[in-house]
Amino acid sequence: MPKLKIEGIGEFEVIAGTRLVNALEDNGGEPLHRCGGNARCTTCRVEFLEGEPEHMTEAEKTKLEDKKDSLGQFRLSCQCTVDHDMHVKVLMPFSESGFDDPGPRPADHVTP
Numbered sequence: 001m002p003k004l005k006i007e008g009i010g011e012f013e014v015i016a017g018t019r020l021v022n023a024l025e026d027n028g029g030e031p032l033h034r035c036g037g038n039a040r041c042t043t044c045r046v047e048f049l050e051g052e053p054e055h056m057t058e059a060e061k062t063k064l065e066d067k068k069d070s071l072g073q074f075r076l077s078c079q080c081t082v083d084h085d086m087h088v089k090v091l092m093p094f095s096e097s098g099f100d101d102p103g104p105r106p107a108d109h110v111t112p
């Protein structure tokens with residue numbers, strides 16, 4: 001199983017193919033996911049310290065290109081799956097957000 005290291009939290013084994021946003025949620029990473037994992041809100045953003053996926057969904061690419069200066073700055077954890085070892089930093093953790101909840105839980109598979 002691939003290893004997911006969450007900066008400041010710890011290292012975890014994750015079932016290959018797990019959606020990154022949900023793997024973060026289930027292991028105390030506290031990601032926001034205000035749009036429910038549909039590449040619309042960008043609150044699930046992460047910085048890859050190691051193991052950034054080469055593949056980018058069309059939805060993520062379009063969103064990051066639309067949002068000024070975002071491409072190359074961060075990735076959307078709702079658009080990535082854990083299929084190899086990775087080390088990430090959650091950039092907008094729920095506990096620092098001021099929101100009442102992190103947002104609806106994203107589906108198990110990447111959407112839209």
Ligand code: FES
Binds near residue numbers: 032037043044045
């Ligand atoms: S862009 Fe909204 S949860 Fe990922």
